[in-house]
Amino acid sequence: MDAIVKNFPALPATDGRPSQKEAEDAVRVLLRWAGDDPQREGLLDTPARVAKAYKELFSGYDLAAEDVLGRTFEEVGGYDDIVLVKDIPFFSHCEHHMVPIIGKAHIAYLPNGKVLGLSKIARVVDIYGRRLQTQETMTAQIAKAIDDTLQPRGVAVMIEAEHMCMAMRGVQKQGSTTLTTTFTGAFKTEPAEQARFMTMLRGFK
Template structure:
């Protein structure tokens, strides 16, 4: 038996920068009707055997693909650790895979994120960094915004000496449509704190990414 499609967590979510905002969500039936409408618009027949369950499957898939709107950044980043034995050097988690969707065409963005920070008495659990990437990734995005949001959320919560984020991704809106440039990759980066004011720290971050430090 197919699992029951649940609604998103609630009607109060977070906007792209993690601020709370109210959203009037349509019902599951309205979402399924919208999928049926699109199927007819592209020239398909929703009554065809292979498409009978497609609206339900798409609604279920969207619940998973865009689950980031229901994630609480406060909950994800709420716990930090102070017992670090005086460690104050660069913490870098690299090659974090993620999937997102372009907010302009709603087609996939596939890539990996590299996130580093310089502690100031407190550290995050390493899995928290990956969860932050997922929380923002599972929303409609631009790569530029995604990069900034990850850095800003860690910077505000942990208050480290600096945060460095680099994202490299392939955009299906450039591969599947438009210019159709297969294999092209987009790189974005953002820096806060000492990564912005002290060039040697930014250089160290880049060097560790390349495996030379």
């Protein structure tokens, strides 16, 4: 399981996953373990609902960022400056406790003769968000997917998020935010480009 989470491949249809019934039975076990009765009226349909919700929440395992990013556009009218998509909301789940991560992503790249459709960038965030995650890994994976597919002059990714594993349990510190960044190409080697990215984040409303 660790290798699947870290490398994030798109899982094939015949991946040996448990059946729907096995998933629902597992939810019933957890309900009993928590101290409740899966047979009481309010919980009768809960296993099916949880299995359906998990299928949606973790749908990123069935998708590949390369497929989403495959189409690019070369008619850019000579534009070669920063393209920034800010405040992309996402929901993910901590791989350690399987509780929500709620945040937003800011993604920029420097075109190298071609650009992406803006919705593609948001979809890549969703693909990696809808998997068991650490914020650090998600930040690096988004940057790598765009860098590998588009081959721009540089990619910058910043993610800021609140982790429910820190807010709901453990130290129970609500409202704390974790910030991660990854830079490639010119954003990594040229401090001025990195500074422009940060300035645009602060000034772009």
